[in-house]
Amino acid sequence: MTYILGISSHFHDSAAALVRDGEIIAAAQEERFSRIKADWHFPDQAIAYCLSHLPAPNTPISIAYFENPALKLDRVLHNAARTAPRGAPLWPRTLNMMRDYGHGLPRQLLSVCDDPNRIFFVPHHRSHAAAAFYPSPFDEAAVLVVDGVGEWSTTSLWNGCGDQLTPLGEILFPNSLGMFYSAFAQYCGFKVNSGEYKLMGLAPFGKPRFKKLILDRVIDLKPDGSFQLDMSFFRFDTDVSVISPLFEALFGQPTRRPEAPLDQHYMDIAASAQAVLQDVLVFLATTTLDKSGQKNLCLAGGVALNLSLIHI
Ligand SMILES: [Fe+2]
Known part of the structure; x- marks a missing residue:
């Protein structure tokens, strides 16, 4: 059996879902555990809930992250360069994103799955399309x-x-x-x-x-x-x-x-x-x-x- 853990975070409404051979067997939003509306933090508790549905704690999983952080940063940095210096009010947000994506997120993902070859960054719109089409009739x-x-x-x-x-x-x-x-x-x-x-x-x-x-x-x-x-x-x-x-x-x-x-x-x-x-x-x-x-x-x-x- 193949288990894929889908994760979204660092934007709004962080969430996790566990898919076994193409079937969703667990899914949760982090806000349900943290009680923070639209919680954007890495969804540690939603992930723990999903992983509790594995047959054993050491069952191998792959991770599908809901977007490509490098490409997102590419867009944000291109925009910052294109609009400088008018876009300066957004630079603190850009610096936060660079810190999160350069340090925080890789560490968080590796804490869930320690094999980088099993971590996949799925383009954001492909994730949306998949979430609508695959469960559709x-x-x-x-x-x-x-x-x-x-x-x-x-x-x-x-x-x-x-x-x-x-x-x-x-x-x-x-x-x-x-x-x-x-x-x-x-x-x-x-x-x-x-x-x-x-x-x-x-x-x-x-x-x-x-x-x-x-x-x-x-x-x-x-x-x-x-x-x-x-x-x-x-x-x-x-x-x-x-x-x-x-x-x-x-x-x-x-x-x-x-x-x-x-x-x-x-x-x-x-x-x-x-x-x-x-x-x-x-x-x-x-x-x-x-x-x-x-x-x-x-x-x-x-x-x-x-x-x-x-x-x-
Ligand atoms: Fe979206």
């Missing part, structure tokens, strides 16, 4: 992955067939639908990378009266089936803030303070962002189905999580 399917950012990919299209996942295309950082959605979450006073579900919940209370403005000015849907952000409205490539002052100017009111009352303006903003997200995801899903020639579709990534309804 389909032998064949198109797979669309949409999130904030992995290493470089923010959106990727796959053809799933049997145990194979073949890449069909990708959209790269900084053009990110996840960051697009997080921008509206931040503008409405919610925490980026965790409060997006509140934006989704707020949307039904509003009218999408800014939808056309967003499609005209903020995000451009391309004839080739991709999209591009107008980066003058964003600052996430140079700053801890996702949005720029132009974003606030476009919608005519300042960013809502976190504890301020929710008025109709922000409800309408949420409804508009949600309506645009729906349209762009249908657009991307159509592209994925066309490119793959498949009838079935699997959706993966944090942005798919914020999708309330899809009709193709």
Whole structure:
């Protein structure tokens, strides 16, 4: 029997899962043990829980880590060089990442599996695609992955067939639908990378009266089936803030303070962002189905999580 321990960490919602011959036999998020919401630390307790399902403590395992830290660092350092010196507010975060990936993470992974040849770094979007396609009821399917950012990919299209996942295309950082959605979450006073579900919940209370403005000015849907952000409205490539002052100017009111009352303006903003997200995801899903020639579709990534309804 083959045992593979999947691990995610150092971003948000760290977790572990144990797979035996292709079947998930244990999975847990670290926050369930640590009681820290969206805990990002190395998931020691979730790993211990998963490994308790091995037939014996010394059973050989391999590790599949959920992304490639070297490639992620490559993107972060390229971005730092491209945006210097404007991007200086992000440099402390970059230095932390270099320390974590250069020292902390290798030591932590080797503490779980002491054979480096049995530790595999799986590209982030391939991990997402696998997590959606392999447990799905389909032998064949198109797979669309949409999130904030992995290493470089923010959106990727796959053809799933049997145990194979073949890449069909990708959209790269900084053009990110996840960051697009997080921008509206931040503008409405919610925490980026965790409060997006509140934006989704707020949307039904509003009218999408800014939808056309967003499609005209903020995000451009391309004839080739991709999209591009107008980066003058964003600052996430140079700053801890996702949005720029132009974003606030476009919608005519300042960013809502976190504890301020929710008025109709922000409800309408949420409804508009949600309506645009729906349209762009249908657009991307159509592209994925066309490119793959498949009838079935699997959706993966944090942005798919914020999708309330899809009709193709
Ligand atoms: Fe992701």
